Amino acid sequence: MRTTVALLFGGRSGEHGISCVTAGGILAAIDRDRFDVLAIGITREGAWVHVSDDPSDWTLVDGRAPEVASEGAEVLLPSTRRQPGGRSELRTVVEGAVRPLAEIDVVFPVLHGTYGEDGTVQGLLELLDIPYVGSGVLASATCMDKAATKQSLGAAGIECAPGITVHEDRWAAGAGEVMDHLERHHPLPWFVKPARGGSSLGVSRVSDPAELEAAMKTAFAEDPKVLIEESVIGREVECGVLQGGDGFEARTTVPGEVRVGEDLDFYDYEAKYFGKGTVSIDVPASLPDAQLEEVREVAARAFSVLGLEGLARVDVFVTDDHRVVVNEVNTMPGFTPYSMFPVLWQNMGLSYADLITDLVEQARGRRPGPR
Numbered sequence: 001m002r003t004t005v006a007l008l009f010g011g012r013s014g015e016h017g018i019s020c021v022t023a024g025g026i027l028a029a030i031d032r033d034r035f036d037v038l039a040i041g042i043t044r045e046g047a048w049v050h051v052s053d054d055p056s057d058w059t060l061v062d063g064r065a066p067e068v069a070s071e072g073a074e075v076l077l078p079s080t081r082r083q084p085g086g087r088s089e090l091r092t093v094v095e096g097a098v099r100p101l102a103e104i105d106v107v108f109p110v111l112h113g114t115y116g117e118d119g120t121v122q123g124l125l126e127l128l129d130i131p132y133v134g135s136g137v138l139a140s141a142t143c144m145d146k147a148a149t150k151q152s153l154g155a156a157g158i159e160c161a162p163g164i165t166v167h168e169d170r171w172a173a174g175a176g177e178v179m180d181h182l183e184r185h186h187p188l189p190w191f192v193k194p195a196r197g198g199s200s201l202g203v204s205r206v207s208d209p210a211e212l213e214a215a216m217k218t219a220f221a222e223d224p225k226v227l228i229e230e231s232v233i234g235r236e237v238e239c240g241v242l243q244g245g246d247g248f249e250a251r252t253t254v255p256g257e258v259r260v261g262e263d264l265d266f267y268d269y270e271a272k273y274f275g276k277g278t279v280s281i282d283v284p285a286s287l288p289d290a291q292l293e294e295v296r297e298v299a300a301r302a303f304s305v306l307g308l309e310g311l312a313r314v315d316v317f318v319t320d321d322h323r324v325v326v327n328e329v330n331t332m333p334g335f336t337p338y339s340m341f342p343v344l345w346q347n348m349g350l351s352y353a354d355l356i357t358d359l360v361e362q363a364r365g366r367r368p369g370p371r
Contacts, residue, residue, distance in 0.1 A: 013113030017065025024058030041068030163229030
């Protein structure tokens with residue numbers, strides 16, 4: 001029996017469009033001789049709908065990302081959990097009648113950001129005993145929250161950028177006290193980030209204290225919890241990680257490097273996805289072998305410490321004094337054919353199509369949660 005994969009994409013986060021583009025890449029590359037694919041989109045309002053599995057419907061057009069429309073037939077999840085070794089039946093509503101849609105073996109949630117990469121969808125699938133690609137509830141939630149990630153890694157002795165966490169209510173009640181603390185303990189420039197955001201949405205670089213209020217407003221528009229970090233001077237290096245099989249340690253790639261031109265303050269959302277500024281991606285990174293190996297070791301340790309499964313991309317800075325400082329950990333990294341994560345694995349000899357197969361097969365064999 002062929003494996004049926006439900007590809008889940010779109011979602012309620014600000015990264016909806018990028019998720020759709022990712023789905024287009026996977027739909028074009030997945031091995032159709034091995035897998036049947038059911039495309040399920042989540043609208044910006046949160047409705048689950050059956051959508052086209054034609055990759056051409058999910059590509060960038062004139063610099064605009066596609067979007068899941070609400071016109072598709074509504075998808076209903078199973079009313080009971082999957083039986084051991086069985087499949088999960090999805091149904092749909094057509095002209096007011098509930099009809100069978102498909103029996104699925106595994107879900108591939110290519111959802112970026114909140115309400116998808118943060119443990120919420122993972123929890124839903126756990127309740128129904130549906131196998132899925134990627135990390136579980138706790139690991140997904142921890143990595144979505146940059147402050148929680150830093151606490152977990154710091155407890156394990158893995159270095160992260162110094163900084164503080166500020167809630168919106170705390171800022172409203174005492175912005176001056178926050179500013180005084182930053183000026184006394186954290187040298188400029190600062191990076192202001194939504195704690196639970198992705199793709200650099202809502203992130204600002206602050207080089208003058210007078211810029212902080214506007215930066216906080218931008219970040220609070222994405223999340224009421226904000227992280228303010230010191231700038232780390234170093235090279236931006238990224239390492240791909242895949243779960244090891246049969247008890248083996250995680251597999252890592254030779255790291256790649258993101259080099260940002262002087263026309264950009266940092267590698268922001270528009271630079272990542274829409275060609276803003278001068279950016280070059282070097283795979284592998286032009287670092288000494290010893291430093292490349294240290295980045296791989298830190299990435300594998302972070303994967304283990306955080307309890308990750310499936311895949312991750314660990315982003316670090318390599319400083320002039322040879323320290324490896326973790327910036328963030330992505331449990332569902334950019335996954336278009338041209339994104340850093342697949343390119344890193346392509347450099348290791350694992351093609352985009354084979355990478356998809358690897359992840360689906362991992363998911364099928366994952367150990368179910370507690371009963």
